[in-house]
Amino acid sequence: xxMPGVHHDESASGAQIAVPVRSPRAxxxxxxxxxxxxxxxxxxxxxxxxxxxxxxxxxxxILGHGPxxxxxxxxxxxxxxxxxxxxxxxxxxALVDDYGEIVPPAxxxxxxxxxxxxxxxxxxxxxLRLLYGGQVSIExxxxxxxxxxxxxxxxxxxAGMLGGVVDAGVSRLSEIVMAFPILFLLVLVGAxxxxxxxxDITLGVLNEGVFSVALLIGLFTWFYPARLVRTQLLSLRRSxxxxxxxxxGAGRAWIFRKHLLPHLGPSLVTWGTLAxxxxxxxxxxxxxxxxxxxxPTASWGRILADTWGSPLAPSRYLPAAVSLWxxxxxxxxxxxxxxxxxxxxxxxxxxxxxxxxx
Amino acid sequence: xxxxxxxxxRKLAIGAVLLFGLASLxxxxxxxxxxxxxMFILGNISNPTRExxxxxxxxxxxxRPALVQYGDFVGDLARGDLGISWTTAVYKSDEGVVGxxxxxxxxxxxxxxxxxxxxxxxLLVALVLPLGPFLASRSGSALDRTILLVTLAFVSTxxxxxxxxxQLLVGRKLGWxxxxxYCPFFGDIGANSIASGVAECGGPVDWATHLLLPWLSFSLxxxxxxxxxxxxxxxxxxxxxFINVARAKGASDRQVLSRHVVPSVLAVVVxxxxxxxxxxxxxxxFIEVVFGLPGLGRQLIIALQGFAGFDRPVIVGIVLVTGAxxxxxxxxxxxxxxxxxxxxRTGGSRGTRLGAGDT
Numbered sequence: 001x002x003m004p005g006v007h008h009d010e011s012a013s014g015a016q017i018a019v020p021v022r023s024p025r026a027x028x029x030x031x032x033x034x035x036x037x038x039x040x041x042x043x044x045x046x047x048x049x050x051x052x053x054x055x056x057x058x059x060x061x062i063l064g065h066g067p068x069x070x071x072x073x074x075x076x077x078x079x080x081x082x083x084x085x086x087x088x089x090x091x092x093x094a095l096v097d098d099y100g101e102i103v104p105p106a107x108x109x110x111x112x113x114x115x116x117x118x119x120x121x122x123x124x125x126x127x128l129r130l131l132y133g134g135q136v137s138i139e140x141x142x143x144x145x146x147x148x149x150x151x152x153x154x155x156x157x158x159a160g161m162l163g164g165v166v167d168a169g170v171s172r173l174s175e176i177v178m179a180f181p182i183l184f185l186l187v188l189v190g191a192x193x194x195x196x197x198x199x200d201i202t203l204g205v206l207n208e209g210v211f212s213v214a215l216l217i218g219l220f221t222w223f224y225p226a227r228l229v230r231t232q233l234l235s236l237r238r239s240x241x242x243x244x245x246x247x248x249g250a251g252r253a254w255i256f257r258k259h260l261l262p263h264l265g266p267s268l269v270t271w272g273t274l275a276x277x278x279x280x281x282x283x284x285x286x287x288x289x290x291x292x293x294x295x296p297t298a299s300w301g302r303i304l305a306d307t308w309g310s311p312l313a314p315s316r317y318l319p320a321a322v323s324l325w326x327x328x329x330x331x332x333x334x335x336x337x338x339x340x341x342x343x344x345x346x347x348x349x350x351x352x353x354x355x356x357x358x
Numbered sequence: 359x360x361x362x363x364x365x366x367x368r369k370l371a372i373g374a375v376l377l378f379g380l381a382s383l384x385x386x387x388x389x390x391x392x393x394x395x396x397m398f399i400l401g402n403i404s405n406p407t408r409e410x411x412x413x414x415x416x417x418x419x420x421x422r423p424a425l426v427q428y429g430d431f432v433g434d435l436a437r438g439d440l441g442i443s444w445t446t447a448v449y450k451s452d453e454g455v456v457g458x459x460x461x462x463x464x465x466x467x468x469x470x471x472x473x474x475x476x477x478x479x480x481l482l483v484a485l486v487l488p489l490g491p492f493l494a495s496r497s498g499s500a501l502d503r504t505i506l507l508v509t510l511a512f513v514s515t516x517x518x519x520x521x522x523x524x525q526l527l528v529g530r531k532l533g534w535x536x537x538x539x540y541c542p543f544f545g546d547i548g549a550n551s552i553a554s555g556v557a558e559c560g561g562p563v564d565w566a567t568h569l570l571l572p573w574l575s576f577s578l579x580x581x582x583x584x585x586x587x588x589x590x591x592x593x594x595x596x597x598x599x600f601i602n603v604a605r606a607k608g609a610s611d612r613q614v615l616s617r618h619v620v621p622s623v624l625a626v627v628v629x630x631x632x633x634x635x636x637x638x639x640x641x642x643x644f645i646e647v648v649f650g651l652p653g654l655g656r657q658l659i660i661a662l663q664g665f666a667g668f669d670r671p672v673i674v675g676i677v678l679v680t681g682a683x684x685x686x687x688x689x690x691x692x693x694x695x696x697x698x699x700x701x702x703r704t705g706g707s708r709g710t711r712l713g714a715g716d717t
């Protein structure tokens with residue numbers, strides 16, 4: 001981000017006026033800190049991240065159960081899940097009498113707290129599932145943005161630096177990928193056996209199912225950063241400081257790394273932030289359509305889908321058996337994360353003065 | 359004028375090539391994913407032997423070499439024949455494999471999707487056109503800031519989430535409107551009851567009440583996006599000299615907005631709508647699934663997740679029809695831009711936007 005701006009400290013005039021020299025990065029950061037909405041959004045995003053990645057395992061330890069544990073006594077006779085702040089018998093097996101009716105648990109069974117209640121007929125802890133589901137959804141968003149940026153920046157850089165045939169090739173390729181309805185492709189691949197095989201790839205750190213969804217999203221969104229990089233490089237390539245480097249004997253790769261990449265930073269960071277939000281939203285859509293993260297792994301899309309049913313077999317609406325809480329809390333979690341990311345993205349745009357990348 | 363025509367012709371030709379590419383890509387992606395398509399016509403054989411499956415594959419013609427199948431596929435496409443839906447296909451010893459034509463299925467579904475999108479767009483325009491200029495004239499007021507905050511909320515809400523919440527709260531808990539199903543506009547009562555899972559209904563009133571929640575969920579996301587754009591646009595119109603002239607001649611605020619600002623942003627709204635058709639179809643997919651509307655999106659899900667695998671003819675048919683709609687809408691947008699701003703005619707390298715939604 002070190003723009004080749006003129007700093008006034010080396011003005012050789014005699015009078016020494018102490019003008020603080022700030023790099024463009026420092027200026028941008030200072031502007032960001034004065035933007036109240038952006039600061040709030042940053043704290044919100046940090047809180048969501050912290051809650052999902054640190055809070056979830058800690059809370060799971062404290063409560064003594066996990067996100068996939070079933071509590072048969074957390075639902076009533078109609079299978080309606082309990083509401084927020086319920087203490088339910090801490091047992092994973094329901095006692096059944098001789099007639100097949102469920103009877104109260106054995107005396108002496110301890111109780112366990114479900115902070116936001118249970119998630120549905122299976123009686124799992126909704127709050128824990130939201131936190132662990134947040135891990136999955138956020139991982140998908142982040143990884144998809146990283147994959148798209150890696151592909152997009154490399155191809156865009158090649159097109160912008162080399163021009164000619166390479167540029168034409170990359171441009172046509174990006175137009176074809178752009179023209180393809182991404183949602184359709186996500187569902188197509190997700191529903192196939194290829195999707196099933198990709199599901200198991202975790203790279204050691206990711207949650208199950210994250211990699212496949214993120215890879216697919218990344219493979220079909222890289223053209224945004226690619227076009228962003230290409231257009232900027234086309235104009236930067238002719239600037240005097242590039243010519244100066246060239247005549248000084250610098251190689252193209254070195255010029256790209258040292259002189260051009262820093263210029264691309266602001267727009268790429270802005271795009272990346274918004275792309276994480278888009279990735280989170282895409283995961284929700286694809287999982288809801290039964291082609292993303294699979295049961296029983298929690299993700300925000302999975303929680304919404306579990307309550308509603310599947311596209312081909314929506315669960316029947318029985319007023320006595322349906323609780324509003326799972327849908328409302330899941331919507332709220334998604335909302336908080338995405339609003340924060342959008343606001344950060346927009347604040348970055350304001351600060352850097354970049355165009356909204358589309 | 360001839361410039362416009364050749365511009366349109368070039369765009370149409372590019373669109374046709376793009377559609378052919380889309381169809382071919384869909385064919386090859388489908389082909390690359392192995393499946394026994396013969397399962398579709400095995401009928402009530404519960405545990406078919408390998409021979410029975412192979413015979414069924416042979417009858418459907420999916421055991422032939424890939425290039426032969428592709429040649430057939432392209433030939434049929436050229437004649438406008440989309441084939442029959444494999445899901446509905448049965449084998450009859452005297453007539454071979456028969457089933458419902460894809461064209462018929464796609465047309466019926468397109469009517470439903472069309473109802474959702476058109477109604478949603480009308481609702482959107484009816485809300486945005488007065489509201490955008492009005493907010494611009496009250497720029498910086500508490501109302502303006504509140505509504506901008508609300509639009510940030512709507513932009514961040516997945517249409518799926520909006521649909522689920524509206525269905526659960528308004529349709530189910532409160533029971534004010536039907537929570538799912540589709541009723542045909544032209545009252546063939548009961549004709550669609552199998553697809554929609556709703557008891558007999560039909561006619562304009564049933565049609566509209568069943569679509570009210572889908573329209574609402576559809577327009578929320580776009581309302582937010584458009585409101586921001588139109589507000590900005592209106593602000594710049596309000597700074598134009600002709601607005602000062604109108605005011606100097608004694609026009610009231612209201613007259614300035616309705617006679618001068620709304621007409622000049624109307625064109626922008628129309629172009630935006632035409633360019634967003636692809637996104638709109640993607641949004642419609644979720645709305646159809648949630649509200650159980652037998653439209654293109656839901657039909658696509660059925661074709662993608664059916665019991666015997668991918669129903670390729672239906673998938674190709676839907677991809678082609680939606681692709682064609684998007685290409686035509688983009689062309690319309692380009693032509694409209696050309697009419698409004700002749701400078702754009704020669705440039706025209708904005709690229710075709712044919713993604714089914716970013717969300």
